[in-house]
Amino acid sequence: MSRERYDRMGWKNKLFDAVNAGFLLVLMLTMIIPLLNVAALAFSSGMASMRPDIILFPKQFSTEGFRIVWNSLDLWLPFRNSVVVTVTGTTLHVLLSSLAGYVLIHPHLPGKKIMVTFVLLTMMIPQDVVMIPLYVVNKELHLINTLNALVLSGLVSGFSILLMRNFFLSVPYEMAESAQIDGAGAFRIFSTMYMRLATAGLATVTLFEFVSRWNNFSSALLFINNTAKYTLQIALKAMIIDTSNTSGTYLVTTNVRMAGILITIIPLIAIYPFVQRFFMRGILLGANKE
Amino acid sequence: MLYLMMVPVVAYFILFAYYPLVKGLQVSFQDYRLMGNRPYIGFHNFETVLHDPMFWRSFWNTLWIGAGIMICGFLAPLILALSLNEVLQNWYKKTAQMILYIPHLLSWVVVGGIWIFLLSPDTGLVNLLLVKLTGHSPIHFLSQESWARSIMIGSAVWKDMGYNCILFLAGIVGINPSLYEAARMDGATRWQQVRFVTVPQLMNTMKVVILLNTMGIFRIFDQVFVMRNPAIARKVDVLMMYTYQKGIMEIRIGVAAAASFFVVLFTLLITMAVRKLTRFDEV
Amino acid sequence: MKVKFTALLSAIFAVTILLSACSNSSKNNNSDASPSPAAPSPTGTEAGSSAEPSAQPEKLRILAANVGGKTPEETALFQQELSKRTGFEVTLEKPASDYDQKQLTALSSGEKYDLMEISDLAKFRNFISQGVVTDLTDFVTSSSMLSDPAVIPSAEWDLLKTEDGKIYGVFSKFQGATMPIVRQDWMDKLGLQQPKTLDELYKVLKAFKEKDPDENGKADTYGLSTAGLYEIQGIMSAAGLKARYVMKDGKRTIPYATDAAIPMYEWFAKLVKEGIMDPNFVTNDTAKMRNLFLTDRVGMVTYWDAWVGMFNNLKKQEDPNTKFVAKGIESIPGPDGTILMRRGDPDFWFIPANAEHPEAAKKFLEFWHSQEGIILGSLGIEGEDYTVSNGTYTLTENGKAHNLDHGVPFWYNTKVEPPFGKLPGVQEAQDLATKYATLELALPGWPDAEKILQNYALKAMSGQMPAKDAVAAMQKELKAANLID
Structure with a gap:
């Protein structure tokens, strides 16, 4: 928390920070994507939502559901x-x-x-x-x-x-x-x-x-x-x-x-x-x- | 006065926990028919359970999956917490923390459905990636015994990672900053600070997480109920699934009750063992 | 200090009471008869014997799995309608899910119902042996209504008879059979004939997979999908194998676990290997299987006759010009030409042994098979689901959404004509069902046997294990567990 700046200097540290942030991002994606998928299906029309190819975006957008x-x-x-x-x-x-x-x-x-x-x-x-x-x-x-x-x-x-x-x-x-x-x-x-x-x-x-x-x-x-x-x-x-x-x-x-x-x-x-x-x-x- | 304050709680527990428990114990000694007389048959139900190979298969499945969840469900959130702690940007950290907690808020009906979908060989994202990145042909994860337990462990860890991670993070926040200062004075690198300050200081939190995970081992049910299928049932059916099948599906309520008491017994034993092993009561 | 504490306690109580008051007042105004079953009403409950002509109508408490409304509101209306039509004070309880668990808890805790719905014969036999069920043989045979073969064909009662010829249940609806359902429009487009042999079936399914029947330019269709072993009877028929148990010379056999099944599992494994079979078949539930069929992803599924009509109707609603045609076809005939179809367990009512108003329950059973009862069970509630003027029925929006199914999509009573006819394709499918489908035999050990069977059969079908080894392993385990002779 109250780490000093000098901890973060040097390319090794920078690289580590980048890798670390990337790692967290991937993990977050595994949590977000399924939810987005649920949302995409919810906002699709009835028949379209039964197709298995909806992943992130709704097809035939509708609030019918x-x-x-x-x-x-x-x-x-x-x-x-x-x-x-x-x-x-x-x-x-x-x-x-x-x-x-x-x-x-x-x-x-x-x-x-x-x-x-x-x-x-x-x-x-x-x-x-x-x-x-x-x-x-x-x-x-x-x-x-x-x-x-x-x-x-x-x-x-x-x-x-x-x-x-x-x-x-x-x-x-x-x-x-x-x-x-x-x-x-x-x-x-x-x-x-x-x-x-x-x-x-x-x-x-x-x-x-x-x-x-x-x-x-x-x-x-x-x-x-x-x-x-x-x-x-x-x-x-x-x-x-x-x-x-x-x-x-x-x-x-x-x-x-x-x-x-x-x-x-x-x-x-x-x-x-x-x-x-x-x-x-x-x-x-x-x-x-x- | 203090005792008076305890009265509602004690009354509640007696009425809604202990009384039903004693009743349940009584059932386990009965040939419990749905209607009519229910004769006492001694330890017969317990013998039936102990001689049932299905029970023992469920027992080993529970231990396998339970141990996996205990170990991975301990390491993964720990690594996650350490990694989160290295993030400097506060907004990124907060957002990550919140998003990682989301699966814990969902019920297994939802989470199980999500994973069945993700792992599908047809349209599942995991297989899409697998095929795109490695050219491997799609793997039907959920129908193969070799994958079954790993998937149960993996999805359970995934679901509760954010929760356990917060326990660790809270532990990290509570570490005295002067310890880090002292470490830096000695020229410790970032990694060394983690290794020699953070991790040792987290010992107590670790024990709590381990103990909480242990108590859950024999209770795994919802997850298996949602994610199992007949092809992998033999590898993933756990003890609670066994009692469910005996009691609800086969209407052998006495046998199911007896099996449940073994579950209680195992939980007690393993909790005591883990307390001893982690020296939970010391320090 | 004590005072304060007591104040707190009373506050807690006040909140609780407030809450209960709140929940009481929020109760649907139409369910004014609070269904508090435990409330002992010492007034002679057997009022039906007209000892005292009280104004209180006799009570009737029902636990239903399928019968009732589609929403809480509608179930309340349904209960009201039942009371109105039968003259009893009906309480209809319809658990949302996990019906088995619900029923079991109710029975074992001594909860008293007058009627219960069930559709699992193995479980029902278990209930009978545990003394839970009232014998209805005399009632059924003496009821002029129920013993009328026009209302229920006499042979059908065999489905509900125990070995000693007793009848313990009364049908709640006509339950057809499951059969292969194909995309007839795809068959026509690709110039295919209805398959009569396993090889022909293979060619048809292969064509579904490879010839792009949905014309989207991608080979993203499958020939066949199932939900596990549900329901492969239509194909196992090709080897003359009947589902569940078959008694042979007084011995219990499971045809799906005999050597004759080996080539069948190999056939499935070939389908899976060549990508003709939906690879999700192991994890599918029937809803997923249906969805694939509805969305042009698969050319053949095996499912209930009633769904032939549902499939066609759903597609028609989506697009009035759709080319989609689902058609139920005969199973592949066995070596001796026999066609096997799966009947499935019937859906029926029984009267629990501890029922307080068995006479009312019996009257209800007769009502349920009358014109009035059937219309209620299918169309739904007058005014809510449909309106009648001059003998013509018109469905409301709700009624359309509920698909003419409030527990009784189809019925036995030939005197009652369906007011809207049947959905396209259903009649043909039902004719096949009545012609070929026979009931499966569920002996007491079936649930255990089924687990063993499924475990190895699915492995053989998905190619994880040679079919020969799988069948051998099945036989060994079934023998060891004393599940076959």
Whole structure:
């Protein structure tokens, strides 16, 4: 970062810089080209988009795909559901994870070790073994076919708790202690001191959780039957579904599918630059060990 | 007070994680029919799994692919981070960082589809380049067993490279600048600074990345589910795929549950082993 | 401090409740009957027995794979329409994807449905053996509607019968067969005859590849495309090999894994080597295969009879003057002249053993095969997909987009005439299907056997392994796993 200029002198260094930049460019291209391809297909007309020769530029430019996917296939409805679930779910997730993370920074708290293990173990539970019992729990709570089920699923996670704990650990504990002596309660210290000092951490966990909720497929699949409650990923998968084992005759053209994919990923790509700044700082603190 | 703050979290975990887990454990000891009585059959399901050659094939596939992802998924982002760190132009660095992160934002349904398309012998870009540059005839990567695992590893590394790279970059940012100054005073070249300052200082971050990668090994599923085909299934079907096939496709829910508990066990074992090997708890 | 914490907790709860209120109010106004299945309604659910002539209509809860609307909105309307037409309070749930998983979870968690759709016989047999399915033999034989051969041909019921002659399911639609579909316009242009032998087929496919049938000056066309082994029956027929299991002298055999299949795999390998076969055939799903056919990249695919019409219609919509003609043709006859076509598993309904309203479900099954039910299942909803005036049907924009398929593109009932006729080419294809196609035998081990078969067959076809070795390896593994006798 704060390298001095003389590091960069000499043809060897210049050559290295050029090669390095080129290497990164090639890597970036491998990430960009597929996306451009998706966009090119999305902006082509229905029949043209099924031809395999579209690479970077649309053929018979058309926004028909977007129109169909948004209006005729009602993608706006799952889109709205996804927004509701993702925003509420992420907010609650961040809040609860911070709360637990905060509890676990207290060095002399009796039972802390048990609690940490308790949290850690949840990270190893495989989804498919608990699938049916999880469904039953949700059924008992009358959550099947509600968006609440999706908000509740993954309400907290071991990973986020430990991450928040790391952020909080970087706040000097003495500060909390002195506040305690001044008569501040645990919750007040948490809300006024820790939550404020850990903005970067909050941004990190928020981004992680936002992305994973937005992309979540399995729990939406499990808990939602009512088509009015579909989320974006489910609706997207439904468009890509392969009906080969029955003689059904419904066809979704490629441009429509690709338009669906674009609509699904654009929000993520759009928010990323805004959180990136916090995110880097957040990782810096969070990635310290344990 | 502190305990009170923990209550919602604990309650959630008990209800949505541990209770289902215990239920799942119960299922693994049952002849779990879809309806009617479900008699307990002791360890029978576990025996079935252990005697199933398919299970062991999936096990080795998982280890192979998992190990590949662990090693390459560690080295590639490290090299990338070091390379990014050498870029002086801030805008280029920022843009690169952002673009490299994009695949991590996408689900495997999308990423898998992209790679199947890229690797197609007919119109795929990889083969177009191969033919243009080397004159080699197109290779049908996804139908050949010899390529199958490498492709799974490669695409997984590609997807998560940007993410792990950011972890490393964050580690690099956190290195005390005075260390570089001292190195330069001693006349260290750029390469020497990387070799003797950056890399050793990144040890802790490296351990975190390795551990995170390890915990994911036995969970590989979405990727394989999207990218497999019957010609390469034997080389790429992983343990989670096995439980999926037993449970969902063959409706042997008890057997699938038993297999899942082996997955939990393996994850625990390998995580502990890696913690030991990397001396994660020390320093 | 405690107060503050409680405040936070209540805030969380408030948000949750707010959210649920929000999601409730945002519910489609037409699905006012909240489908909360777990809600125990202690009022006599068997109200259908008219013990109390309550105003509450009997409930009917359906889990469907194909039947229903194409969009959330339309599925809600479809549910409403079903309620209106049947007089039950219908709840129609149509999972977007991963139907198998959905169905399994629902069944094993004790969720109660009155009807379920399924189209996989192997899985269905498994369901029967696990006690999930209600025996419908008496109902079907005593129903004047369903036992009428004009509604469902008597022989068809064999598709759904178990070994002991019991019937557990009722068809949801007429499912034809898969067959080779060629570009007839290319055949005409290149002066080719419909192939009757493997050699003739080879010549036709080679011509598709080399003679530039799309006239773009590039040899960028393929002769044949498939989606893996889906569906090569039309070609395997040339060696008299039937798909899946065949019982021979009381022994289980898999014809595709016998020595007679070796020359067939070699034939495919030759096609692949010479670039006549679409090299993506291993990774194709059927959608990709269809797309190639629609975009002039391949001259022959093997697919459902119904798609002959779809192909022609789609091209016509794109360009009214298109020359594109898809045509279903007979499989290549075997040595003894037999033509084999793949029937595929039927698509059908069953009543789960824990259904709460089995009588309503049975009434629904009869409704589904009536004129009203068929029109609903094909055209869709009156007012939404079509309008009728003076007995003439007119499709709306939505209706056109939905292709006359809301789960029932075709049906058995000969008393119900399709209001719009059939799409070009479909009738001929269906005639072939009814003439030649026979059901495949799916014995319990088939899913495992299929994996072994596919693994080696695809290797032999793509030339990675000599066909002889591949077949030998198949046989060895199938024997070892006790999947053939």
